[in-house]
Amino acid sequence: GIRGCGKNSNHVKPRILLMGLRRSGKSSIQKVVFHKMSPNETLFLESTNKICREDVSSSSFVSFQIWDFPGQIDFFDPTFDYEMIFRGTGALIFVIDSQDDYVEALSRLHLTVTRAYKVNPDINFEVFIHKVDGLSDDHKIEKQRDIHKRANDDLADAGLERIHLSFYLTSIYDHSIFEAFSKVVQKLIPQLPTLENLLNIFISNSGIEKAFLFDVVSKIYIATDSSPVDMQTYELCCDMIDVVIDISCIYGEGGLPYDKESMAIIHLNNTTVMYLKEVTKFLAVVCFLRKESFERKGLIDYNFHCFKNAIQEVFDVRVKVQQNRKLLSQRRWSKLSMTNGTLSNPH
Numbered sequence: 001g002i003r004g005c006g007k008n009s010n011h012v013k014p015r016i017l018l019m020g021l022r023r024s025g026k027s028s029i030q031k032v033v034f035h036k037m038s039p040n041e042t043l044f045l046e047s048t049n050k051i052c053r054e055d056v057s058s059s060s061f062v063s064f065q066i067w068d069f070p071g072q073i074d075f076f077d078p079t080f081d082y083e084m085i086f087r088g089t090g091a092l093i094f095v096i097d098s099q100d101d102y103v104e105a106l107s108r109l110h111l112t113v114t115r116a117y118k119v120n121p122d123i124n125f126e127v128f129i130h131k132v133d134g135l136s137d138d139h140k141i142e143k144q145r146d147i148h149k150r151a152n153d154d155l156a157d158a159g160l161e162r163i164h165l166s167f168y169l170t171s172i173y174d175h176s177i178f179e180a181f182s183k184v185v186q187k188l189i190p191q192l193p194t195l196e197n198l199l200n201i202f203i204s205n206s207g208i209e210k211a212f213l214f215d216v217v218s219k220i221y222i223a224t225d226s227s228p229v230d231m232q233t234y235e236l237c238c239d240m241i242d243v244v245i246d247i248s249c250i251y252g253e254g255g256l257p258y259d260k261e262s263m264a265i266i267h268l269n270n271t272t273v274m275y276l277k278e279v280t281k282f283l284a285v286v287c288f289l290r291k292e293s294f295e296r297k298g299l300i301d302y303n304f305h306c307f308k309n310a311i312q313e314v315f316d317v318r319v320k321v322q323q324n325r326k327l328l329s330q331r332r333w334s335k336l337s338m339t340n341g342t343l344s345n346p347h
């Protein structure tokens, strides 16, 4: 696995904030993406009344926090230290209920974004136009265009057109929520270009058409090769992971449902093969390839072995960099206290 990664990444955990009006769907998103709750069960979720901090690092590769705010926050409430919160935030997801009137949501979005930007201009602002399951395709595009325009007009009016907002159409009833979350998380992974590059090399040398690197627990893909992603392919991958984990839970001989031995092959029709293999404790690669290419499975497995080692190195470097940083700051710290010592005890 990624040795020591969980322990060492503690102090660089990118934090994701989940915000939006009451009943916009924040808790549902969190439960569906990270707790395997089925979308229908969210109908019975109770309203959130406090800020919930949840750490999803223990079970998943992606170590970040979701702060599920109750619908309305009063920025003028002195007990609410929004500065401290925004300072440590990597991405702010603002959820807008597309089935509801969104005038109030837009003004709330504007207020939140401008406040947050003042404290921390490096935050990624991500707007989820949510609950689009009830809308036709034309309607979806129209909603997105309208919300996009109004939100950016508001920013322009305030002289803040440099603030960039990204928009996603989401629903918990299909895979769009996982796909949107994947994109949000990917922006927070500094090794992304390296991971993409490794995937490109791996697939071009193995006759693979498409490969995804998945966080198994959340089904977020943290990287893919540079060919375009199509939604159906992504959905198939999610389904494959579910099948593998479910079968393993039901028929596995005790132990964890996902481990070093985990791998699966699915022949889709007579032309395409899906191949899943374990990369680390949290990550798996899912590949799509033609049946002919799969005849050279030995080559693919050898290339996979090299790919896996390279991934390991990427994360080992990350751990080392973090350790060095820690060491360096400890040294500075001890120098500082030594100087202080001589100053206060001059003998």
Ligand SMILES: Nc1nc2c(ncn2[C@@H]2O[C@H](COP(=O)(O)OP(=O)(O)OP(=O)(O)O)[C@@H](O)[C@H]2O)c(=O)[nH]1
Binding pocket: 020, 021, 022, 023, 024, 025, 026, 027, 028, 029, 039, 042, 043, 044, 045, 046, 047, 048, 049, 069, 070, 071, 130, 131, 132, 133, 134, 170, 171, 172, 173
């Ligand atoms: N149709 C549809 N309904 C959704 C979707 N996501 C959430 N909902 C429903 O929206 C309602 C409110 O969801 P919550 O997750 O409780 O909303 P919240 O933003 O956490 O609400 P507060 O805790 O009050 O701030 C629930 O009945 C969900 O079932 C979606 O994608 N589509």
